Amino acid sequence: MHQYDSSPWQAAAACADLSPSVVFSRRGKEAAPALRACAACPVRRECETAVAPAESWFDGVCAGRLWRNGRPVKPRRRRGEPAPADAAAEPTAGTALAALTDHAALDAAGAALAGGDRG
Structure with missing residues (x-):
């Protein structure tokens, strides 16, 4: 069986230990842990360059944003939030x-x- 060989930037990613269901979630609530991890991730640029979310029609969290069909999803505000x-x-x-x-x-x-x- 062939095992996936990750790049050095992927091993350094703040989301490396998160479940794929969190990282590739299409919903903000389920993706929240990945979005928080991205906030302090040292390899955000490398991630966005490698994944190229807009060109690959990516679904999930990449470079601190939630993407759906290759488009960034605007975060929803709760009532009373500025x-x-x-x-x-x-x-x-x-x-x-x-x-x-x-x-x-x-x-x-x-x-x-x-x-x-x-x-």
Whole structure:
């Protein structure tokens, strides 16, 4: 019987001792131990390069993210949990709507389109 020979980076992976059912889980709750292990893993980059989750349609945990069909799964927030820090920088439908209802901005845009802003 042929035994799988792991690469040196795989032996150093923080998830090396976890069950494959945890590492290759498609659900966040079951994958949580692998996601926690990835947070402090010394070989995250090597893992992502070797697995190439987007190209291989990977399912499971790789490089600190949960992947499903080669796409990163956005973590679900529980009620009352604050939004991630980077989400605050992304425009939302509410901020886009507020920008569209800003009459001064609309007037300036209309004037520019009508040629009134040709200085």
